[in-house]
Amino acid sequence: MSSTTPTEHPAPERRPPGGPVLQDSVTDAITTAFFEELASVGYARLSLEAVARRAGAGKAAIYRRWPSKLEMTAALATAFAVDASHPADTGTLRGDVLAFLTQTADALRQPLPSRIVPDLLAECTRNPELSKALSTAVRDTRRNKATHMLEQAVARGELSADVDRALALDLLAGPLYWRLVVVHTPTTTDYLDRLTDKIIAAIEA
Template sequence: MSSSLTPQTPAPERRLPGGPVLQDSVTAAISAAFFEELASVGYARLSLEAVAKRAGAGKAAIYRRWPSKLEMTVALVCAVAVDGPELADSGSLRGDVLALLTESAAALRHRLPSKIIPDLLAEATRNPELAQALFGAVRDTRRAKATSMLERAVARGELPEDVDRELALDFLAGPLYWRLAVVHTPTGPDYLDRLADKLLAAFAA
């Protein structure tokens, strides 16, 4: 997760067919409560009753917006992880890679995504329905945006036409996630710069 993974829950005002306008303030409160509850208990133990209680709203207010826990999760996670501007075009591949790493590091260090992201990935291995929904909506969309970044670099002559795009996408995501979300190893102030340089060298190899 702009494409940042940090929860900043949007809530456009909308009207149900034949029903009242859904209030922005209530949607925002429910959304914020959802992320807090998800970070606290994980997807498997998440209940809509607990989200409603934390939000100070009725359970019916949730069902007027999302028909199930799965659809609520996918909609809100997509809203912060996918629905936003394209990755910044800095004019150079290194600048684009560094911007992507900086955004990703900020999300992985944030108190909510740092708990939510590993939990959802683990739950997806046990829940095929969640995996299909999240991977299709979040993973594939974000990889498509990162692919656009690589294509710009090819067009500028910074990468060869035959660059292994799939492997490059794995490199972009893997090392930083391993360091910050799996082994929780502190990083120095120049870590992202050094990682960006290593990634560029790997892309060109």
């Protein structure tokens, strides 16, 4: 993830097949309103009517872009995940891991993502449809990007070809999320450097 907020990432096509041209300004307003409303009330209580009111748009403007709350959430969350998932290619595994952790930490410190992400994860335990949509759109997108980072390290000879990729992906995501989102503990200036070294040591073990 990057340091940008979700409100900066509109997602849908601008001209649905056979439909009218969708105005970027309206799409941007709806996208911003959606993430603000989601952060405010959570997915379970979120309504498209409230999003429309916050955006200063009609409810029909939402339905021209997304047919349901579920599809709207999946589409916008996907757009944010895709736009934010660009691991740096620094030329070394350590540089790549540190850049990945820095991007993730910057995103999780933002006010909206820090409230939205835990809510969506909790809701996924109660809503199989949402869980399936977000797993495919968001989790798989980010894990594929991180897997590419590992494959680059294998190609450079920094990691063994039989490295446990699944475990490495868990190590990349888990500790930082736990610290910033679950226990809400701030990081010191050297924390990401130290975490990078520990993660690499664990991956190489």
